[in-house]
Amino acid sequence: MSGSWxxxxxxxxxxxxxxxxxxxxxxxxxxxxxxxxxxxxxxxxGQQKLTHAAERVRESVAxxxxxxxxxxxxxxxxxxxxxxxxxxxxxxxxxxxTGGSGPAAPVTLQGRSWGQLPQGIVFSSVGLNSALxxxxxxxxxxxxxxxxxxxxxxxxxxxxxxxxALDGLPNAGELAAANWSVPILFHPEGTANxxxxxxVSDSKSQQIxxxxxxxxxxxxxxxxxxxxx
Numbered sequence: 104m105s106g107s108w109x110x111x112x113x114x115x116x117x118x119x120x121x122x123x124x125x126x127x128x129x130x131x132x133x134x135x136x137x138x139x140x141x142x143x144x145x146x147x148x149g150q151q152k153l154t155h156a157a158e159r160v161r162e163s164v165a166x167x168x169x170x171x172x173x174x175x176x177x178x179x180x181x182x183x184x185x186x187x188x189x190x191x192x193x194x195x196x197x198x199x200x201t202g203g204s205g206p207a208a209p210v211t212l213q214g215r216s217w218g219q220l221p222q223g224i225v226f227s228s229v230g231l232n233s234a235l236x237x238x239x240x241x242x243x244x245x246x247x248x249x250x251x252x253x254x255x256x257x258x259x260x261x262x263x264x265x266x267x268a269l270d271g272l273p274n275a276g277e278l279a280a281a282n283w284s285v286p287i288l289f290h291p292e293g294t295a296n297x298x299x300x301x302x303v304s305d306s307k308s309q310q311i312x313x314x315x316x317x318x319x320x321x322x323x324x325x326x327x328x329x330x331x332x
Contacts, residue, residue, distance in 0.1 A: 150309060154326075156224045157303045157311040160189065161322050163218060164287060164301075164313065167191045168320045170214045171289040178214070181262060181283035182301065184229050187220040190278060192268040194288055215271050217278060220303070227304040229284035231297060262286055293320045302327070 121129075164180045171178040176197055182189035192215050220226070262283040269275035288296035294317060301313040310327040 153305045153309050156220050157324055161313055161324055163191055164322045168289040171291050172293050175291045178289050179286040181286045182226045184226055184284040187225050190217045217272055223306045228302040287315055289320055295320045
């Protein structure tokens with residue numbers, strides 16, 4: 104019959120929306136995907152944070168060498184072993200220090216800096232390069248520069264900065280009370296006092312080692328471990 108039509112049953116109508124099972128299935132896929140990607144992303148950000156911190160330390164160590172060459176004085180880089188602070192200050196006096204005879208003449212203090220690693224990152228170890236022999240005791244026949252490099256190397260676990268080394272820094276009193284690690288000394292000719300290593304670590308046991316070469320004063324970086332996942 105022309106013009107006739109067939110009534111569609113409710114079950115035959117187009118279905119719209121999602122069922123609860125389908126929504127739960129999609130949600131489960133998202134959870135699994137997030138569980139796989141989020142740890143990797145967090146680990147990547149952690150590696151970048153550690154790398155940027157180590158690069159900042161490398162630049163500070165290099166600046167100590169440049170300042171020694173520029174001023175003709177021995178400069179030192181010191182950091183807190185197990186801590187996060189570091190300083191670049193003269194090892195030799197560069198200005199008169201106030202004494203009992205009266206106030207010292209006004210001076211312009213330059214070439215000093217300090218810094219702090221980001222939260223969760225510390226200097227885990229500082230010391231002589233274990234792959235190289237330790238420096239022998241100097242003799243009378245040792246050249247002046249070699250004798251100076253040997254006698255100024257501190258193997259003690261802590262190192263106190265000389266009076267006046269921190270003058271001009273805003274938190275000099277706080278820094279003076281800190282226990283500093285073995286100092287890295289740079290001479291005016293650009294050499295360092297010894298082959299030394301600085302290890303920077305984060306809370307995930309990721310580590311970057313910085314190596315200072317005595318002969319050239321150059322600083323290199325090497326990632327040691329990926330750490331815990």
